[in-house]
Amino acid sequence: MSIRTRLTLWYTFLLGTTLLLFSLALYSVLRYSLHAQIDRTLSAQAQQVGKVIESQQIYVSQDGTVDLPQFDVLLNVFASPAIYIQVIAADGQVVVTTRNLGKQRFPFDENVLNTTMDGQSIYKTLQVDDTSFRVYSTPIFVHGQVIGVVQVGQAIEVIEDTLGQVFLFLMGGVAFCLIVGALVGIFLARQALRPIEEINNAVTKIVRGQDLKQRLPVSGTNDELTRLTVTINGMLERLDNFFQAQVHLSADISHELRTPLTAIRGNIDLLKRGAIDVPAERAETLTIVDGELNRMSRLIADLLLLSQADAGLSLRMQTVELDTVVLDVYRQARILAKGVNIQLGHEDQAMVQGDADRLTQLLLNLVLNAIKHTPADGFVRISLYRDEKWVRVQVKDNGQGIASSALPYIFERFYRGEDNQQKGMGLGLAIAQWIAKVHRGEITVTSNPDHGSEFTLWLPLSTNIKYA
Ligand code: ADP
Numbered sequence: 001m002s003i004r005t006r007l008t009l010w011y012t013f014l015l016g017t018t019l020l021l022f023s024l025a026l027y028s029v030l031r032y033s034l035h036a037q038i039d040r041t042l043s044a045q046a047q048q049v050g051k052v053i054e055s056q057q058i059y060v061s062q063d064g065t066v067d068l069p070q071f072d073v074l075l076n077v078f079a080s081p082a083i084y085i086q087v088i089a090a091d092g093q094v095v096v097t098t099r100n101l102g103k104q105r106f107p108f109d110e111n112v113l114n115t116t117m118d119g120q121s122i123y124k125t126l127q128v129d130d131t132s133f134r135v136y137s138t139p140i141f142v143h144g145q146v147i148g149v150v151q152v153g154q155a156i157e158v159i160e161d162t163l164g165q166v167f168l169f170l171m172g173g174v175a176f177c178l179i180v181g182a183l184v185g186i187f188l189a190r191q192a193l194r195p196i197e198e199i200n201n202a203v204t205k206i207v208r209g210q211d212l213k214q215r216l217p218v219s220g221t222n223d224e225l226t227r228l229t230v231t232i233n234g235m236l237e238r239l240d241n242f243f244q245a246q247v248h249l250s251a252d253i254s255h256e257l258r259t260p261l262t263a264i265r266g267n268i269d270l271l272k273r274g275a276i277d278v279p280a281e282r283a284e285t286l287t288i289v290d291g292e293l294n295r296m297s298r299l300i301a302d303l304l305l306l307s308q309a310d311a312g313l314s315l316r317m318q319t320v321e322l323d324t325v326v327l328d329v330y331r332q333a334r335i336l337a338k339g340v341n342i343q344l345g346h347e348d349q350a351m352v353q354g355d356a357d358r359l360t361q362l363l364l365n366l367v368l369n370a371i372k373h374t375p376a377d378g379f380v381r382i383s384l385y386r387d388e389k390w391v392r393v394q395v396k397d398n399g400q401g402i403a404s405s406a407l408p409y410i411f412e413r414f415y416r417g418e419d420n421q422q423k424g425m426g427l428g429l430a431i432a433q434w435i436a437k438v439h440r441g442e443i444t445v446t447s448n449p450d451h452g453s454e455f456t457l458w459l460p461l462s463t464n465i466k467y468a
Pocket of ligand 1: 370399401417418428429430
């Protein structure tokens with residue numbers, strides 16, 4: 001079922017329920033108050049008749065019967081075209097009625113007789129010749145004795161007819177409102193959902209045409225649909241970037257693999273053809289092949305790690321003594337220093353939550369980069385600072401530095417500086433930054449061409465450890 005149909009149905013259902021409840025409540029209140037009004041009128045009339053009989057005892061003979069001729073006249077004063085009165089003696093006989101009753105009499109049953117003789121009043125709805133009457137019966141007291149009953153009645157046919165018409169009118173009104181409401185609902189739902197339909201058509205066109213460079217037109221209304229359009233445009237942008245990155249990545253990987261493969265094939269061809277017969281040259285050729293194979297293995301291991309990173313690889317986190325890791329990296333760096341002076345600067349004691357192997361890999365990447373880009377008479381200094389919340393590991397060199405135009409890109413995959421003579425693969429810093437981020441940290445860099453670079457690894461300090 002489409003959203004449009006569902007919206008319309010819900011809207012119509014709610015409107016219908018509300019109108020129906022309102023109409024029923026209105027009808028009930030009206031019915032109750034009309035009936036209450038009649039009851040009040042009947043009771044007031046009956047009280048007056050009763051009072052007259054009680055006060056004018058002259059009309060009541062010693063044995064309790066009413067002096068008919070004169071009372072008849074008085075009783076008719078209380079009657080009106082709609083109000084009928086009849087007086088009944090204690091034995092249940094009708095003593096007198098108003099003239100408008102003609103030959104009709106209100107039926108007087110046991111229940112009414114018993115209740116009124118007990119001194120209580122009672123309302124009843126009675127049928128007299130197919131006409132409904134509301135009748136109020138109340139006892140007449142003389143000297144504290146019940147000597148008879150006054151019954152005052154009113155035909156309620158007119159009220160019932162009126163109520164019936166009101167009911168029909170209300171139900172008709174509800175039905176009419178529902179039809180109009182449903183039509184308006186369909187119209188509104190169509191109007192409200194039309195922009196979504198348009199967005200859907202536009203996105204379908206973009207996806208079919210496989211042109212992720214296209215964007216949806218953004219209207220200036222700044223409503224929910226504008227925001228949806230902006231979000232979809234952002235998503236298209238990201239998808240486009242992602243596909244571009246994939247294309248570049250495959251091109252870069254093939255390029256990276258082709259170079260060592262060509263070198264290996266060339267050297268193996270030479271060996272196969274027996275073109276190298278001097279043992280020393282043959283050993284050198286094999287060393288070149290071995291070097292290229294190592295390079296390929298490293299590249300593949302790095303790519304594997306990055307693809308695992310993309311897939312959300314989680315590390316084995318535990319409390320790590322970062323000062324020990326730094327010391328370890330310092331020792332390894334001294335072995336690989338190629339004449340560069342490796343120094344251990346300030347070293348605080350610091351614990352972090354992390355994966356010791358990955359942190360070692362990260363710091364080694366930074367230190368080996370520094371060694372690569374620093375001349376033999378230069379230095380690389382590793383320092384560790386513990387602040388209140390953060391631990392900083394600085395790797396500072398006084399090598400060639402990084403041009404400010406290159407700084408924003410050095411953490412990207414396969415980015416290599418233009419004057420990079422060292423044949424790096426451009427993955428080291430991307431991996432280092434990923435490791436830092438997984439540790440809820442970051443690597444920042446400041447660099448000054450010809451004066452050197454300073455890479456800083458920021459990691460959150462383990463807070464639950466007390467330091468001496
Ligand atoms: P690579 O394999 O090329 O070293 P990285 O991702 O580790 O790849 O580094 C990216 C680029 O950043 C390098 O090619 C180099 O130009 C620059 N770079 C990194 N570290 C330093 C440094 N300490 N001094 C100068 N340039 C650096």
